[in-house]
Amino acid sequence: MCLENFTLHFSAIQDPRQSAKVTYPLFDILFSSLCAVIAGAEGWSD
Template sequence: MTNPNSPIDFFSSISDPRVERTQKHSLDSILFISLCAVICGAEGWNEIEDYGNAKIDWLEKFLHLPNGIPSHDTFNRVISMLDPKELNGSFLAW
C-alpha cells in the first residue's frame, strides 16, 4: 500500500497457508476486514462478514474486492490456519 502507517503493511509479511488456486480473496483483505470489524465490536465470524457487507463501499477504498466480502466460513478457515507467532509479531509491530 502507499501509506507506510497502514495496518495492511504491518500484516503483509504473514505467510498465506492456502493453495494459490483456491484463493478467491486476498489474505490482506481477510485480515484488514477482520481487524476493522473486531475494532468496531464484531464478536464472531458471522459478525465479521456482516460488517464487511455493511461497509463494502468504504472497504473498497482500501482493498481490491473483485469477489466481494469473504463468507464467515472463509474468515474462520483462513484465520484459523495462520501461524500465531507471525500474527502476533505483526500485531506487536503495528
C-alpha cells in the same frame, strides 16, 4: 493505525492457502477482520 502501517506490519505473513483456491487476498481478509473487531464484532455471525 493508518493503512500503510497495517500493510507494512502484515506483509511478512505468509499465506498458507493453495493459490488456486484463493478468492480473496490474505490482506483483504486480515483488514476486514480488524475492522470488524474494532466495530464490536464478537463472532462470525456479526
